[in-house]
Amino acid sequence: MKPAIILYKTLPDDLRQRLDEHFSVTEINGLTPENVEKYADAFQQAEGLLGTGGKVDATLLAAAPKLRAASTVSVGYDNFDVEALNQRGVVLMHTPTVLTETVADTMMALVLASARRVVELAELVKAGGWTGSIGPDLFATDVHHKKMGILGMGRIGMALAQRAHFGFGMDILYHARKPHPEVDSRYNARYTDLEALLRESDFVCISLPLTEQTHHLIGREQLTMMKKSAILINAGRGPVVDEPALIEALKQGEIYAAGLDVFEKEPLPASSGLLALPNVVALPHVGSATHETRYGMARDAVDNLIAALSGKVEKNCVNPQVLK
């Protein structure tokens, strides 16, 4: 008999077919508490989960007593209680690598859009506001040869350093849990503590995961350390930045602008103070959202679940200790 799984994300037809070949699939519209209750029988039988978004914690695990593996269509897994999964021996699989270059492209797009005022100026043209030469009040700020500070020098941080250093001649500083000598030599980069990075960088770019240690790592105090001309880019997770403190810093001119793909609450409410600020470029969490990359993530997530439920995990496992 095929193992039963819960699918909580729509997949391309070919991937859905591959999943059906291996598993008995119950597809639900999101991993919400309402759906866990509505499909209680399916959760009782489920050995695997595949999807994105929604909380997987002790409550959900209690509703799924046979669960052996969870496969998220994302690299970030802050919505999973990994400790609770470990206690139950549930394998957690994710999709690193396949999305790295695309997310780094998005971060570079945010750097360029916020520094060169791309969105604001394009909106001005569309609104018929281009009635004469553009004057200094609408001039932008350069990107090339400036200093980029990268917070979180992992896969995405490195791909961003590659673009900024080789493409734009930028100086790279970074803060991570430890120095990475290969990064220093490859991108002529310099490891600093957080405060030095904030004080020196023209662009502070966040590619950190959300953890207890990174929650509100950037708050009022840190924002005041940044240059008044500096731009904050966040494509890690929203709660790494204290959003009310960021809004205040942008309003008071303590920093120049922000380019954001992630927010404390998503979707970003229309009432958010961020949306009233011309010096904010806000994207709807689309760091990895190209056709190619989203397909690759879904494909990897399917392969990851097949590997995990057949005991053949070789890569993409968050908690390999439960396999032993």
Ligand SMILES: NC(=O)C1=CN([C@@H]2O[C@H](COP(=O)(O)OP(=O)(O)OC[C@H]3O[C@@H](n4cnc5c(N)ncnc54)[C@H](O)[C@@H]3O)[C@@H](O)[C@H]2O)C=CC1
């Ligand atoms: N906006 C979007 O659509 C996307 C956002 N992301 C976010 O980007 C994050 C990073 O992804 P990857 O680069 O693939 O992960 P990664 O694990 O390769 O890199 C994360 C880096 O952050 C460092 N780090 C962790 N905690 C730290 C701390 N307290 N202080 C300093 N450094 C710390 C780690 O040592 C690691 O080098 C994901 O966890 C996810 O939250 C990822 C993909 C798409």
Ligand SMILES: O=C(O)C(=O)CO
């Ligand atoms: O993969 C992730 O962590 C995302 O945020 C979406 O690609």
